[in-house]
Amino acid sequence: RLMRLGPNFDEAQRGRPEENRRRTEEGPRSDPRFRRDRHRMPEPQVRAPPPEIVADGDLTGGDAETVDMRDLVQTLAFDNPDGGAWKQGWEVEARKGDLKVIVLPHSHNDPGWIKTFDDYFQTQTKKILTNVYRALMKDDRRRFIWAEISYFEWWWNEQSLAVQKNMKTLIEERRFDFVTGGWVMPDEANTDIYALEVQMDEGRNWIEEHFGKEALPKYGWSIDPFGYSPTIPYLSKKRGMEGLLIQRVHYAVKKELARKKHLEFMWRQVWDKEGKWDILTHLMPFYSYDVPHTCGPDPSVCCQFDFARLADGIRGCPWHKPPVPITPSNVAERARLLLDQYRKKASLYRSNVVLAPLGDDFRYLTERETEDQFQNYQALIDHVNANVEGVTMQFGTLAEYFEAIKGTFRPPVLKGSFFTYSDINEDYWSGYYTTRPFDKILGRRLESVLYAASVMGASNAEMQKARRTLGLYQHHDGITGTAKNEVVEDYAARMMDSIRFVQNWMGRRLGDEYFSCWVQEAPRRAARDVCRELEKEVVLFNPLRTAQKYCDGTVVEGRKTALAKAANCDRPVRQDKSALKFDPNTGMVVSPFSERWMVWKVKKGGAYLFFPNKESDASLPGIKIEDGGYSVKTPAWSRTIVEREDGAVDFIFETNLDRANQEWFVRFETDVDNDGVFYTGTYFSGAKIW
Numbered sequence: 001r002l003m004r005l006g007p008n009f010d011e012a013q014r015g016r017p018e019e020n021r022r023r024t025e026e027g028p029r030s031d032p033r034f035r036r037d038r039h040r041m042p043e044p045q046v047r048a049p050p051p052e053i054v055a056d057g058d059l060t061g062g063d064a065e066t067v068d069m070r071d072l073v074q075t076l077a078f079d080n081p082d083g084g085a086w087k088q089g090w091e092v093e094a095r096k097g098d099l100k101v102i103v104l105p106h107s108h109n110d111p112g113w114i115k116t117f118d119d120y121f122q123t124q125t126k127k128i129l130t131n132v133y134r135a136l137m138k139d140d141r142r143r144f145i146w147a148e149i150s151y152f153e154w155w156w157n158e159q160s161l162a163v164q165k166n167m168k169t170l171i172e173e174r175r176f177d178f179v180t181g182g183w184v185m186p187d188e189a190n191t192d193i194y195a196l197e198v199q200m201d202e203g204r205n206w207i208e209e210h211f212g213k214e215a216l217p218k219y220g221w222s223i224d225p226f227g228y229s230p231t232i233p234y235l236s237k238k239r240g241m242e243g244l245l246i247q248r249v250h251y252a253v254k255k256e257l258a259r260k261k262h263l264e265f266m267w268r269q270v271w272d273k274e275g276k277w278d279i280l281t282h283l284m285p286f287y288s289y290d291v292p293h294t295c296g297p298d299p300s301v302c303c304q305f306d307f308a309r310l311a312d313g314i315r316g317c318p319w320h321k322p323p324v325p326i327t328p329s330n331v332a333e334r335a336r337l338l339l340d341q342y343r344k345k346a347s348l349y350r351s352n353v354v355l356a357p358l359g360d361d362f363r364y365l366t367e368r369e370t371e372d373q374f375q376n377y378q379a380l381i382d383h384v385n386a387n388v389e390g391v392t393m394q395f396g397t398l399a400e401y402f403e404a405i406k407g408t409f410r411p412p413v414l415k416g417s418f419f420t421y422s423d424i425n426e427d428y429w430s431g432y433y434t435t436r437p438f439d440k441i442l443g444r445r446l447e448s449v450l451y452a453a454s455v456m457g458a459s460n461a462e463m464q465k466a467r468r469t470l471g472l473y474q475h476h477d478g479i480t481g482t483a484k485n486e487v488v489e490d491y492a493a494r495m496m497d498s499i500r501f502v503q504n505w506m507g508r509r510l511g512d513e514y515f516s517c518w519v520q521e522a523p524r525r526a527a528r529d530v531c532r533e534l535e536k537e538v539v540l541f542n543p544l545r546t547a548q549k550y551c552d553g554t555v556v557e558g559r560k561t562a563l564a565k566a567a568n569c570d571r572p573v574r575q576d577k578s579a580l581k582f583d584p585n586t587g588m589v590v591s592p593f594s595e596r597w598m599v600w601k602v603k604k605g606g607a608y609l610f611f612p613n614k615e616s617d618a619s620l621p622g623i624k625i626e627d628g629g630y631s632v633k634t635p636a637w638s639r640t641i642v643e644r645e646d647g648a649v650d651f652i653f654e655t656n657l658d659r660a661n662q663e664w665f666v667r668f669e670t671d672v673d674n675d676g677v678f679y680t681g682t683y684f685s686g687a688k689i690w
Helices: 017-025 069-075 117-138 149-157 161-172 193-211 231-238 251-259 299-305 331-346 367-387 398-405 437-456 464-473 485-510 530-534
Strands: 066-068 099-105 144-146 176-178 219-222 243-246 264-268 279-283 353-358 391-395 413-415 537-541 561-565 589-591 594-601 614-617 624-626 631-633 637-643 649-655 662-669
Touching (some): 066 069, 069 251, 069 413, 099 144, 117 176, 117 367, 161 176, 161 193, 193 231, 193 437, 219 398, 231 243, 231 279, 299 331, 299 367, 331 353, 331 367, 437 464, 464 485, 485 537
Parallel strands (some): 099 391, 219 243
Antiparallel strands (some): 537 561, 589 594, 594 614, 594 662, 624 631, 631 637, 637 649
């Protein structure tokens, strides 16, 4: 798809910040247009009978169970019966026997979404980190995890030597523990592997430089990306990591994995025959990563133990059962209620260790909120440990959880990815695959020049600012296009500055008289080739290892330069033995495949979701056919075909989408019987369409 409802996510589709906060907090009545509402629950349907639950996994012998997502999605019903308190599940029975509970305080800080990266840091994140630091210094039983190194690096640089020394001690003692260690928590659908490695290494290298290898996280925390790719497990294992936690997976897939106690598995690459790259992965079972959906299956109960809601700044629970402070007179009753949820959650896993995350977006913002959480949970912990036989409870980190479950069960093996994500009903989060394509292209251009500069000899230190800009844009509200307009513009301006910096470095590397042919006058305008306009002789640089041919025929050997005359590489090109045939009236390709320019008309959606309503062929007034169909132009569309000598056919499209509530796309139809399997590039072994 070429465009997502125009270049901008406008006010009507996005909603205003104060409205978004209200929708997030009002629960079932929250607005479906803005897709980060945590508490909106599915519409009730026919009550589902409880499924048959498998027994805990065997620890000894035999081949591990295997789940192949490519097969599972073909057989899964993807229905949505009402499961009761756990709307997308079933009425869960509590696990009996011994239990260990690890309460995991965290705060999810988006490096750009409703506010820019800078604004979030100045108004919220720096306060959060300071509050957490002070809280941990008060009591050595407390723990906290942190994911976004882009924020932590900034906070660290502003601290006094005394605070830095104390924080370093907290990190050495693993009371403040990094998870994943990337510059951001990246999107996993739109990102390229090079950019993923850049953002990961920028964060992890910074940790190692300041706190040593011992501080590098062994476990990954990815709670908010909208679906998951096996590329991240591969890159994590490559860096010595041992486990991952994920959250946003289609609710029907979660239910099926929970039914078989497959929510913890060894994630295997589909091309890995030996399991060399396997990594232990924990999938959170419920709707969201906020407190109402992390202690157990009943959010109306769990919300009562989100003590941040005691403060005036956060509204009470949508289920009209607000939290109350823990006191000596109510601690026994409160603990029994909470433990019942923990035991029910434990029944979905194979070990007797329960992970209970305690946090949400930008939590621990005030000292009162921070103390309310830690003090009330400490009272519950003290009571449980002193009075409930067979149950232990503590604050802990993600590493402590993974270390506690290691060797206690034999996990199944899972292959494949977790796309496309749906959190509720038939709301599929596929809109962000194409939202704001211009900015996605700008990110790819920054990747391209950074890689070329590194091949020329640029060090990571020289390119640090540009690398961190690229890393920042991989954030799951950056490259996805799901942030507010001013945030998107901020990302674009940062990338434009970095592209210019890298281009200038490359020019100086070649000689003082050189400059980049590709010039972009503003962050969100199209680039143009000024060398072609000036008919200049150019230096071609090929950063790849294999020889490449310029469109004028000049061959550039791998990682070498060559001189050539600037040429128009987007002009139509027909090969002598071309098999393409065109409709003389429209210019569309009709053989050996057909080409159709089409339009989806949509009623709702936005940056996150794609709601197809009615499709039709695009209207093509004022059509102009050139070069026998190799070039087709209308006031709104243009298309150029470039045939390559190796048989590949490039379609170059330009659009001027000026109509609301439409999505333009091109459909290619062929009579090839591929059984729904297609190959998309070097990073994928194959995918199925359903």
